[in-house]
Amino acid sequence: MNDTLKVPFYAKLSLTLLGLIAIVFIFYIGQNILIPVMMSFLFAILLYPMVQFFKLKLRFPHVLAVMIAVLFFVLIFIGLFVFLSFQVSDFADDFDKIERNINIHLRNIQGFVRDNFHLSSREQKQYIDTATEDSMEKGKEIIGTTLMSFTDTLVNLTLIPIYTFLILLYRTHFLLFLSKLVKKENHEQLKNILTNIRVAINSYIVGLIIEMILISAMTTFGFMLIGVKYAILLGIVTGILNLIPYIGILFAGLLSIVASLTGSPDISIIIGVIVITIVVQLIDNNIIVPMIVSSKVEINAFVSIIGIIIGGAIAGISGMFLALPILAVLKVIFDRVESLEAWGYLMGDHLPKTYTWRKIKLPLFDSEAPPEKNTIKTDLPLPVFTETTTENSSNQTDG
Numbered sequence: 001m002n003d004t005l006k007v008p009f010y011a012k013l014s015l016t017l018l019g020l021i022a023i024v025f026i027f028y029i030g031q032n033i034l035i036p037v038m039m040s041f042l043f044a045i046l047l048y049p050m051v052q053f054f055k056l057k058l059r060f061p062h063v064l065a066v067m068i069a070v071l072f073f074v075l076i077f078i079g080l081f082v083f084l085s086f087q088v089s090d091f092a093d094d095f096d097k098i099e100r101n102i103n104i105h106l107r108n109i110q111g112f113v114r115d116n117f118h119l120s121s122r123e124q125k126q127y128i129d130t131a132t133e134d135s136m137e138k139g140k141e142i143i144g145t146t147l148m149s150f151t152d153t154l155v156n157l158t159l160i161p162i163y164t165f166l167i168l169l170y171r172t173h174f175l176l177f178l179s180k181l182v183k184k185e186n187h188e189q190l191k192n193i194l195t196n197i198r199v200a201i202n203s204y205i206v207g208l209i210i211e212m213i214l215i216s217a218m219t220t221f222g223f224m225l226i227g228v229k230y231a232i233l234l235g236i237v238t239g240i241l242n243l244i245p246y247i248g249i250l251f252a253g254l255l256s257i258v259a260s261l262t263g264s265p266d267i268s269i270i271i272g273v274i275v276i277t278i279v280v281q282l283i284d285n286n287i288i289v290p291m292i293v294s295s296k297v298e299i300n301a302f303v304s305i306i307g308i309i310i311g312g313a314i315a316g317i318s319g320m321f322l323a324l325p326i327l328a329v330l331k332v333i334f335d336r337v338e339s340l341e342a343w344g345y346l347m348g349d350h351l352p353k354t355y356t357w358r359k360i361k362l363p364l365f366d367s368e369a370p371p372e373k374n375t376i377k378t379d380l381p382l383p384v385f386t387e388t389t390t391e392n393s394s395n396q397t398d399g
Contacts, residue, residue, distance in 0.1 A: 016343070024314065031315045036156045038322055040163030044171075045198055046205045047073055051168055066168040074161050080236075087233035091259065189336060196332045201325055207292045212239040214288055215280060219256075222276035226269060228260050238277075242284070244320055253277045299327050300349035 007015075027034055047069045054065035114120060167174070175194070182190050220235025228234065234256045241248040241255075256277065260269045299307075307327045311319030327347065334344030 012339075016340075024310070028314045031319070035315055035318045035322065036159045037163055038326075039156070039318070040160050040167055042201060042205060042322075042325060043073065043160065043164045044167040045201045047164065047168065048171075048198070049202075063169065066165055069168070070161055070165045073164070084233065084236065087230065091230055091233060097261070193333060193336050196336075197329050200328045200332055204325060204328060208243055210292050211284065211288050212243060214292075215239040215242050215284055218280050218283065219276065222280065223256070223273070226272035226276065228256070228269065228273060230259055234259055238280075244317055247320075249277070249281055298349040299324065299331060299347055303327065303347045 050069040050072070051065045054060040054068060055062060058065075060068070178190060178194070179187060216235045216239030218235075219238045220231050223231035223234055234252075237255060238249070238252040241252040244251075253274065256273045257270055260273050304324060304327065307323040308320050311321075311323030311326075313319070315322070331344050331347045334340040334347065336344075
C-alpha cells in the first residue's frame with residue numbers, strides 16, 4: 001500500500017480527482033443496486049456484535065447466529081411499522097378537523113392581508129389561482145414519482161435483510177478477498193484500516209439510534225405538556241426524520257404543526273410546537289450530538305454539508321443518510337494511506353472544541369490552536385487472514 005509511483009503533483013491531483021469523479025458517476029448510475037448493499041453493510045456492522053455473542057457465549061452455529069440476529073433486526077422494524085400504522089390510521093380520521101382548522105387560519109390570514117394591504121378576498125383568490133393554475137399537472141407528476149419511489153423502497157426493504165444476512169454469513173470470505181488484493185507485508189495496515197472502519201461506523205450508527213430515542217422521548221414529552229394530540233406519533237416521527245441531516249427536522253416541524261390542528265385552531269398550540277421543536281434541536285445540536293453521536297472519526301462541518309448535498313443530489317434521502325458514513329470510511333482510509341493523507345487531513349476537524357472561561361466551558365473556534373492528532377483507540381483484536389479456515393478466524397476476529 002505504501003508503494004507509490006513518483007509523478008508530478010498536478011498529475012497526482014488530476015488522477016485523484018478523476019478517480020473521485022468516476023466513483024461518484026458509478027454510484028449515480030448504479031444507485032438502485034448500490035444503496036441497498038451499502039445500507040446492508042451498515043446494518044451488518046451494527047449486528048456483528050450480536051452475532052458474536054450468539055456464537056461465542058451461547059455456542060450457536062454460525063448460520064443460526066446470523067439468522068437470529070437478522071430476524072431480530074427485522075422484527076424490530078416490523079413492530080415499529082405496525083405501531084406507526086395504527087397511529088397513522090387514527091390520525092387520518094382527523095383530517096376533516098385539520099382541514100377545518102386550516103381554513104380558520106387561512107381566513108385570519110386573508111383578513112390580515114385585507115386590512116393591511118387593501119386586497120379583497122376575491123383579489124387574493126385570483127392571485128392564488130393564477131399562481132397555482134399548473135399545480136394539478138405538477139401534482140400528478142409528483143404523485144407518480146412518489147409511487148415509483150415507494151415501490152423502489154418496498155423492494156429495497158425486502159433486499160436489505162437478505163443482503164445483511166449474506167454479508168454476515170460470508171464476512172470472513174470477504175476479508176480473505178481483501179487480503180488477496182494487497183501484498184502480505186501490507187496486511188497489518190489493511191487489518192488496521194478494517195478495524196478502525198468497523199469501530200467508527202458502529203459508534204456512529206449506535207449514536208444515531210440513541211439520538212433518535214432521546215429526540216423522540218423529549219419531543220413526545222414536550223408535546224404532551226402543551227396538549228398536542230398524537231404526541232407519541234409525532235415524537236417518534238420527529239426522531240426518525242431527525243436522522244436525515246439538516247432537512248429532516250424541518251419536515252418533522254411542518255408535520256407537527258399540521259398535526260397540532262387536530263385538537264384546536266388555537267394559535268398558541270402552533271407556537272408551542274415551534275418552541276418545543278427549537279428547544280429540542282438546541283439540546284440535540286449542543287449536547288446530544290457532541291456527547292453521543294460524534295463519531296470517533298470526526299468530519300468537519302464544511303465537508304459534511306458538501307457530502308450531504310452531493311449525496312442528496314445523487315440518491316435523494318438515502319444518499320443524504322449514507323453521506324456521513326461514507327465520508328467516515330474514506331477518512332479512515334485516507335489517514336492510513338501515505339499518498340492520500342493530505343485528503344484525510346482536509347476532511348478532518350482538528351479545531352479544539354471548548355475553552356475555559358471563569359470555570360465555564362464554552363465553544364472555541366480558533367484555527368490557530370495546535371491540532372490534536374485524531375486516532376481511534378481500541379483494544380479489539382485485529383482480523384486474522386488465513387487460507388485454511390474461515391469459521392475459526394471469524395470467531396477470533398472482531399474487525
